[in-house]
Amino acid sequence: MARNLPDLSSLRPAGSKHSTKRDRVLSVFLRQEGHLSADDLCDLVHLEDPGIGRATVYRTLQWMVGAGIARKVNFGEGRARFEPAYRHPRHFHLVCAECRRSSEFLSSDIESLLEEIASARNFQAGQAVVQISGVCEDCRTGVKTPPLDGTTTERVFARDALRIAIATERSGLEFYSRASKLTTDPRGREVFERLAEEEKEHLGTLEKRYAELLADDEQLESRPTFLFFKGAANGIFAEGSEKLGKGVDDQQALLIGIKCERGSHQFFKRYGERFEDSEGRRIFLEFADEERTHLELLIREYRSLRERQATERSGRRPSARARAAR
Amino acid sequence: MARNLPDLSSLRPAGSKHSTKRDRVLSVFLRQEGHLSADDLCDLVHLEDPGIGRATVYRTLQWMVGAGIARKVNFGEGRARFEPAYRHPRHFHLVCAECRRSSEFLSSDIESLLEEIASARNFQAGQAVVQISGVCEDCRTGVKTPPLDGTTTERVFARDALRIAIATERSGLEFYSRASKLTTDPRGREVFERLAEEEKEHLGTLEKRYAELLADDEQLESRPTFLFFKGAANGIFAEGSEKLGKGVDDQQALLIGIKCERGSHQFFKRYGERFEDSEGRRIFLEFADEERTHLELLIREYRSLRERQATERSGRRPSARARAAR
DNA sequence: CTAGGTGCAAATAATTTGCAGAGGC
DNA sequence: GCCTCTGCAAATTATTTGCACCTAG
Numbered sequence: 001m002a003r004n005l006p007d008l009s010s011l012r013p014a015g016s017k018h019s020t021k022r023d024r025v026l027s028v029f030l031r032q033e034g035h036l037s038a039d040d041l042c043d044l045v046h047l048e049d050p051g052i053g054r055a056t057v058y059r060t061l062q063w064m065v066g067a068g069i070a071r072k073v074n075f076g077e078g079r080a081r082f083e084p085a086y087r088h089p090r091h092f093h094l095v096c097a098e099c100r101r102s103s104e105f106l107s108s109d110i111e112s113l114l115e116e117i118a119s120a121r122n123f124q125a126g127q128a129v130v131q132i133s134g135v136c137e138d139c140r141t142g143v144k145t146p147p148l149d150g151t152t153t154e155r156v157f158a159r160d161a162l163r164i165a166i167a168t169e170r171s172g173l174e175f176y177s178r179a180s181k182l183t184t185d186p187r188g189r190e191v192f193e194r195l196a197e198e199e200k201e202h203l204g205t206l207e208k209r210y211a212e213l214l215a216d217d218e219q220l221e222s223r224p225t226f227l228f229f230k231g232a233a234n235g236i237f238a239e240g241s242e243k244l245g246k247g248v249d250d251q252q253a254l255l256i257g258i259k260c261e262r263g264s265h266q267f268f269k270r271y272g273e274r275f276e277d278s279e280g281r282r283i284f285l286e287f288a289d290e291e292r293t294h295l296e297l298l299i300r301e302y303r304s305l306r307e308r309q310a311t312e313r314s315g316r317r318p319s320a321r322a323r324a325a326r
Numbered sequence: 327m328a329r330n331l332p333d334l335s336s337l338r339p340a341g342s343k344h345s346t347k348r349d350r351v352l353s354v355f356l357r358q359e360g361h362l363s364a365d366d367l368c369d370l371v372h373l374e375d376p377g378i379g380r381a382t383v384y385r386t387l388q389w390m391v392g393a394g395i396a397r398k399v400n401f402g403e404g405r406a407r408f409e410p411a412y413r414h415p416r417h418f419h420l421v422c423a424e425c426r427r428s429s430e431f432l433s434s435d436i437e438s439l440l441e442e443i444a445s446a447r448n449f450q451a452g453q454a455v456v457q458i459s460g461v462c463e464d465c466r467t468g469v470k471t472p473p474l475d476g477t478t479t480e481r482v483f484a485r486d487a488l489r490i491a492i493a494t495e496r497s498g499l500e501f502y503s504r505a506s507k508l509t510t511d512p513r514g515r516e517v518f519e520r521l522a523e524e525e526k527e528h529l530g531t532l533e534k535r536y537a538e539l540l541a542d543d544e545q546l547e548s549r550p551t552f553l554f555f556k557g558a559a560n561g562i563f564a565e566g567s568e569k570l571g572k573g574v575d576d577q578q579a580l581l582i583g584i585k586c587e588r589g590s591h592q593f594f595k596r597y598g599e600r601f602e603d604s605e606g607r608r609i610f611l612e613f614a615d616e617e618r619t620h621l622e623l624l625i626r627e628y629r630s631l632r633e634r635q636a637t638e639r640s641g642r643r644p645s646a647r648a649r650a651a652r
Numbered sequence: 653c654t655a656g657g658t659g660c661a662a663a664t665a666a667t668t669t670g671c672a673g674a675g676g677c
Numbered sequence: 678g679c680c681t682c683t684g685c686a687a688a689t690t691a692t693t694t695g696c697a698c699c700t701a702g
Contacts, residue, residue, distance in 0.1 A: 018676065019682055038667075053684040058667065074400050078692080079666055094449050103447065110439050113554070114458055117431055121550045122463035123420050131455040132440055137448035224447045228439070343656055343701055364692075379659040384692065404667080405691055 021052050025060040026069070033147070035073060035081040035102055075102065075131070089274035092130035098139040107228035108271060148223075155217055157280035160227035162210045164234075165287045168264060169206060171237035173199040178244050179257060185250045187308075191301045192257075195294055202290060209283075227280075229271075236263040251309075254302040261298060265291035347378050351386040352395070359473070361399060361407040361428055401428065401457070415600035418456035424465040433554035434597060474549075481543055483606035486553035488536045490560075491613045494590060495532060497563035499525040504570050505583060511576045513634075517627045518583075521620055528616060535609075553606075555597075562589040577635075580628040587624060591617035 028045050029036070036044070042057045061082055064070035070082045075095050092110070095102040110130060118125035138145050148156065176196035183189040214220050240260040244253060265288050272284030354371050355362070362370070368383045387408055390396035396408045401421050418436070421428040436456060444451035464471050474482065502522035509515040540546050566586040570579060591614050598610030 020675090021683070051684085055668080055685080056683055059682085062668095072402070074402055076398070076400055094444065094447060096449075097452065105443055105447070107439060107443060110436055113433060113436050113439070113556075114456075116556075117433060117551075117554050118420065118458050118460065120554070121420060121429065121431070122466075123422075123458065124461040124466060125458050126423065126460040128459070129455060129457040130440075132444050132449065132451050133454070134444065134452040135450040140448075140450060225443075228443050228446070230439075230442075345657055345701080347658070377659085381660080381693080382658060385657085388693095 021049070021056055022060050022063075024049055025052065025057055026064065029061075029064070029070065029082070030084050030086060032084070033150075035075075035083045037077075037079050037081050039079075041082070073129075075100070076133075086276060089276075090127070093132070094136070095131055095133045096136035096139055097133055098135055101136065101138075103136070103224075105226055105228055107230075108267070109228065109231050152217065152223070153226075154278055154280070155213060155220055156223050156226050157275075157278060158283060159210070159213055159220055159223075160225060160229075161280040161283040162206055162213065164227065164229045165268075165283055166203065166206050166210065167234045168237065168268075168287070169199055169203040171234050171241065172260070172264070173203060175237045175241045175244070175257070175260060178241055179253050182244060182248065183250050183253055185305065188250045188254065188301060188305060191297065192253075195257075195297070198294070236260050236267070251302070251305060254298055254305060258295060258298045258302060261291050261295040265295055347375070347382055348386050348389075350375055351378065351383055352390065355387075355390070355396065355408070356410050356412060358410070359476075361401075361409045363403075363405050363407050365405075367408070399455075401426070402459075413602045415602075416453070419458070420462070421457055421459045422462035422465055423459055424461055427462065427464075429462070429550075431552055431554060433556075434558040434593070435554065435556050438558055478543065478549070479552075480604055480606070481539060481546055482549050482552050483601075483604060484539055484609060485536070485546055485549075486551060486555075487606040487609040488532060488539065490553065490555045491594075491609055492529065492532050492536065494559045494563065494594075494613070495525055495529040497560050497567065498586070498590070499529060501563045501567045501570070501583070501586060504567055505579050508570060508574065509576050509579055511631065514576045514580065514627060514631060517623065518579075521583075521623070524620070558593060559590070562586050562593070577628070577631060580624055580631065584621060584624045584628060587617050587621040591621055 025041070025045055028048060029041055032041075032044070038054075038058055038061055041061065042054055045052050045057060061070065065072050065082070068085055071085050071088075072080050072082055073093065074080055075093075077100070088104070089106070091104045091106045093102045093104055107130075111128070114128050114130075115125065137143075173196055176192050176199055180189050180192035180196055183192055237260050240256045243256050248256070268284045268288035268291060272281050272288055275281035275284070351367070351371055354374060355367055358367075358370070364380075364384055364387055367387065368380055371378050371383055387396065391398050391408070394411055397411050397414075398406050398408055399419065400406055401419070403426070414430070415432070417430045417432045419428045419430060433456075437454070440454050440456075441451065463469075499522055502518050502525055506515050506518035506522055509518055563586050566582045569582050574582065594610045594614035594617060598607050598614055601607035601610070
């Protein structure tokens with residue numbers, strides 16, 4: 001997503017010599033956006049340096065795949081295509097059968113289902129391929145939508161990241177408002193109220209950021225989604241809110257909150273880390289960080305509550321466990 | 327899934343002559359279980375008739391793919407593999423990178439997410455490829471699990487179909503019990519009660535069938551899942567139950583029920599039709615049929631309720647619409 | 653008898669490899 | 678100077694095609 005290319009000199013086969021030609025192949029490859037076939041890359045390389053042989057391109061490509069710099073994808077054309085793994089985390093494809101162009105998407109929902117399936121089969125999952133083949137909008141309507149440039153791709157990614165963060169924030173806010181109403185312990189209630197307040201404030205910040213992003217590109221809101229993170233992010237707090245309903249006590253409410261924040265934190269951290277330095281990555285990681293802070297606060301409060309309850313019990317009469325220990 | 331092979335004589339290129347050799351290739355192919363490469367098929371064909379050339383096998387394979395008899399799958403080995411489309415509906419793969427064997431699964435949850443994504447991108451989706459590559463249980467543990475024979479595959483499929491049907495039945499039962507408690511109109515309540523009763527009865531039948539199936543193969547319950555239909559089937563009624571909570575009137579309750587039954591009916595019909603004649607298919611289609619009956623009952627009741635309400639209103643004072651029409 | 657089907661061998665296409673020479677360290 | 682990288686051409690692998698012959702309708 002970001003424009004800054006990785007340091008070429010640090011990328012070379014382990015225990016190997018530096019090679020100008022390999023660097024050139026790599027450099028040409030990394031500057032490309034789409035999914036190149038080995039031949040496409042050959043041609044492009046020849047424009048800059050006709051003295052580079054096919055075999056070198058093939059060999060470099062092989063090394064790049066092994067080193068995780070490139071990914072080999074097969075769209076069933078009888079030849080492989082390659083895409084940069086830098087600035088493109090693991091993602092899935094929509095492949096047009098007519099124009100052979102392909103666009104990308106990312107769905108954490110699908111990813112988690114795949115994980116579930118693999119573990120149900122005791123299968124140690126590595127990479128997954130998800131491809132939808134069909135006919136793209138352009139081929140059906142005849143209108144040629146220009147491909148998104150780097151900055152726009154960045155913005156779409158940031159937009160989606162913000163949307164997900166906002167949705168999570170909203171459901172978090174609902175969760176804490178509910179929790180604060182249900183909590184009887186004044187200190188616990190205060191914690192939930194404070195968290196709800198924080199979520200509200202942060203929600204405002206995110207929404208402001210979203211509005212600013214829209215100001216940069218008026219078509220931004222109508223551009224197709226890149227990140228499909230429907231359930232995974234929002235479901236966490238929604239599930240928590242649901243559990244809150246059924247006569248839970250303060251301690252349970254805190255535990256549910258802890259579970260939600262932990263899930264949410266892990267989710268945003270995990271996905272944030274998958275992206276190269278970019279606005280979207282920043283949004284995810286900042287969010288993960290905020291969730292971590294909340295998580296710590298909740299854990300502290302949970303411990304304090306248990307302590308206070310223990311003291312209270314022992315003040316009146318010894319607890320069941322204490323009595324059993326005697 | 328079923329053992330009965332399709333009629334070979336009815337399968338031939340449109341406007342083409344009959345050919346013994348093509349029939350033989352086809353017949354050998356359809357008798358196989360796994361994913362054959364063109365060469366594998368050649369070798370197998372040569373065992374029965376060494377006088378059949380490579381080209382014929384390739385040409386037959388091409389025709390089979392075009393005619394929808396076979397599906398071409400690419401596991402990234404540099405050569406294509408082919409699987410019979412008969413007795414195997416569209417499905418996804420887990421591919422072991424070590425032993426190169428692949429096992430199959432079906433997930434309606436993933437399918438519906440894929441549909442959603444395609445439509446969000448205005449992409450007319452055709453086929454989808456979902457592959458998880460990794461290391462299978464056998465390769466990790468060293469224990470060689472024998473591949474499932476036809477009868478067992480059948481049973482696993484029937485087991486999964488029953489599990490899904492039972493889960494749906496359960497959530498349907500919960501939905502109708504709830505609805506019957508919430509409904510004020512005595513006739514409407516009676517309908518919901520009757521449906522709840524029917525669900526309960528049918529649930530019993532399904533559970534009995536499940537127990538019978540387990541009796542045939544004591545390991546059946548522990549065999550890996552083939553159908554991953556987590557959300558799609560159960561979510562329908564669960565969503566309906568949730569909506570029921572918030573002070574809905576009788577008419578709305580009926581409408582929610584109609585929506586649930588319609589979704590459920592369509593779901594089971596759609597997936598049932600994807601399978602060749604088999605116990606699993608029967609379970610799905612029978613279930614779809616039951617849901618259709620419920621759907622019709624609910625629609626009749628909804629109409630009757632509206633009519634009664636209209637009469638009631640016009641008996642007391644003309645309805646808003648009737649007054650406006652004057 | 654004739655259009656389509658078939659085997660064989662040759663063509664194509666993508667990718668890999670052997671090898672002699674070039675170039676980094 | 679050693680060892681790896683590189684270009685070229687030849688090899689390999691998967692699949693398709695041309696063509697003379699065969700066979701079903």
